[in-house]
Amino acid sequence: MQSEWQFIVLFVVIAPLLAVAPILINWLLGPKKPNPIKQQTYECGVETVGDAWVQFKVQYYIYALVFVIFDIEAVFLFPIAAAYGQLGLFAIGATVVFIVLLADGLLYAWGRGVLEWI
């Protein structure tokens, strides 16, 4: 049905407006007197040292990689789960093998010590 998605499309257009409206009202009502001291980056009262855009810890990246395994798994599992009523035992068995193969990825990452926070 096209009308179900019509709702979502209209919503995607309207939803940001709900958020932009309060910012605009704030911009209209609030004072506008910027000065350099006021605009300093907050760093517990001391003067800001350097830039905030630094290199980040690789650990975060590795967790994101492990997440990708499961995200892809989910994309495949959702249709299977939704069609569950029409699937036979053989298809469920195949799904189980699929999940076990992906769980193997998690075990591999675990065994390699990737999941340790250093």
Next chain:
Amino acid sequence: MSFNIGEFISSIFDLTAGDYLASVWGTEPWVSVVLDILGILIVATIPLLSVFFVGLIERKVLARMQDRIGPNRVGGKYGLLQMFADVVKMLTKELLVPAGADKVAYFLAPVLSLATSALLFAVVPFAPGVIGTNLGVGVFYVLSISSVSVVALLLAGWGSNNKYALLGAFRAVAQLVSYEVPMILSLLVPIILASSMSTMDMVEAQAIPFVIFAPISALIFFVSSLAETGRSPFDLLEAESEIVAGFHTEYSGMVFGLFMAAEYMGIMFMCFLFSTAYLGGYRFFGLEEIVLGNGFQLGRLLGLFITIFKGALVFFVFMWLRATLPRLRIDQLLNFNWKFMVPLMLMILLTVALLDRLILDYIPQVGEAGRAGIHFVSNIIIGFAGLEVLRRSARRQRLRHNTTSPVLAVAENEGAPIYVATEVEPAHDHHGHDHHGHDAHAPVPAH
């Protein structure tokens, strides 16, 4: 059919106004667009406005739990207008942009955050037939929209040019991305049991709530929804004692207010999702099907109240946990997720998938209650097995590092908890000036 103002007002009260207007206006294409826009305004603004009350309720309940009174000045005895006063204050503050900030990212983040929170409400079934849009892929839609909010947090942290904000954003991404995995897996269980991804079908399939089929899975969903909304004990992303306010350190005024509103809307949505997926949504012993003699759909109205009641119940547990539990460390948080919840949830998913097929194929005569019973028992067994494995590995770990905690190690070896009174030795000073009144561990000034 012509428009009748009396019937229209009555249709508002039993939540059938949409159907009534559609029957009056006919089936031209513009009708569906107008109805959709009206529906969107209702679905988006009511959660946005109820943030005022939800925020107040949370502050009051938290205050009572901590033996305080909470807001009690603005708007009468109970501080009813406190949040309105807060919003007026936020609206009249200066729109500050920190030096060196990336302006596009800085302003895009709150907009994206609120918009995604609002979009989530499109698929919440409030009452029979009362839903924004009954998508066939409802749960999938929820997951795809809610993962956009991670991008919003990263934009906020990156755009502010602030080290605390950036740290908060990194933590937020690691946490939200990790806890999305058990959340996805635990949402697959009700999908399998209902054999549909639509939230409406899911509620319709729950003659017996799915929490009875799969209590451990429900618990895992609840924990990961706590983490997804960044609530205590998973509030690492805005841990105020460590990183000021996390990703929204540099935000003030209404731009901060938008983040707060998005957070509360996310929490409300998670409560509704939990009640939809596991507590049976608007269903309550057939109460939602009552139709009065004159065609007044009382059941719909009751269904709405049931939904709100169940959501409020879950929200109360959210607040209760916030008042009770201390914050986790990030390594504990991620370990708990990847090494306990994900494997356990995979086991539960496999068992539910296999068992349900076997029950439906070979012993269909047990009926719905028997099916629920078998799933319940298998779920509890897996849950306890998981806890036992966790307990043993924790014990091994403690024995390996028994230097750090002698009390626990002694208790493990003797087999019973023993209270070891540790004698505090008097501070030893090299020069014999023992009674100078300072902390014993403070560095002694050189003489």
